[in-house]
Amino acid sequence: MAELTAIQKQYILHWGEMGTRWGINRTVAQIHALLYLSPHALPAEDIAKTLSVARSNVSTSIRELETWGIVRAVHVLGDRREHYESMKDVWEMFRLVIEQRKRREIDPTREVLRRCLADLDPHESGVEYTRERLEAMAGFFEAVTELYDQMKRLPTGAVRKLLRMGTRTKRAKAS
Amino acid sequence: MAELTAIQKQYILHWGEMGTRWGINRTVAQIHALLYLSPHALPAEDIAKTLSVARSNVSTSIRELETWGIVRAVHVLGDRREHYESMKDVWEMFRLVIEQRKRREIDPTREVLRRCLADLDPHESGVEYTRERLEAMAGFFEAVTELYDQMKRLPTGAVRKLLRMGTRTKRAKAS
DNA sequence: CTTTATATTCAGTTTGTACTGAAAGAAACG
């Protein structure tokens, strides 16, 4: 994967772009795209050269991808360097990312909302309205969490299957 | 809503923080939080003062919120200024945001993936692997789109009800 | 233990987004 085809470039660039829109560093996303397309694990050096970024930048980015659990280091016989490879199961990949973003963003938000509701001073003027709004918002986040927990309970393949099923029974909604 | 209570401040700050993590401008998110908590529509001037940002900044941010359809201008008798109010239905709000982010991010990605797959040169070496990966990714995005379309078809309240149903199944608790 | 290959850290720099204030533009008022 020293040389990229036009198609690979397009995919990698787009993925990088998408990353930035979702609060993911462009280089991190690009590296992930590159590894995802690569049939074999790549050493950091190659990644840096292919994407024209500093070796150190690759190091940091890889670390982040490892944190998410969607990239890991593997060893190649006769080579001292670490080689990095991406998880290839797309569903599992997104599951991992979502799980962690939930933990880092949804959960803290629920926490804040709870604290806010708990700390509301009943003497303050206009508390009633504030409480209403905070409760509505809190309810939403609790519901989202419930939904997430339920999906998590299903095995990986099941979600896919469920989805395909739903597609077929478009308007026969008897649940 | 000239003066913010400690609770309101906490909520607004947290919301701003969350915004940045999802690629939403901090000020935009804060303004939304403020309007969401406000029992009545607020003029831009007040928003600027309350959040300590430039009047012009409020103008731009409000515009973005209006684009999303979660904030709108209303008029108050005897006041020439525009007053802005946020939508209060949390579910509908998120529905709107998700709908538009899908359009701006998911759809273009599907498009790119399709183009990539279509443009793959069968003579190039290693196309097979690239095609496999791109197809897996494309499949995922198509499925997500399906899921989205199905949810969209349900009336607003139904998702909520569906969710509450699932919750009850889990731990037999009446709401 | 020394040398060599690789990885990581970090201070300084670049880059891009967000923000400000001044100026221009609209719209109501008299």
Place this chain on the structure above:
DNA sequence: CGTTTCTTTCAGTACAAACTGAATATAAAG
């Protein structure tokens, strides 16, 4: 119409995140 009040635009600035390259750390090999 001219004036006043409010809104938007925009050029320049501030700020934060990302990136680089040199220095440092780590680990294999001899």
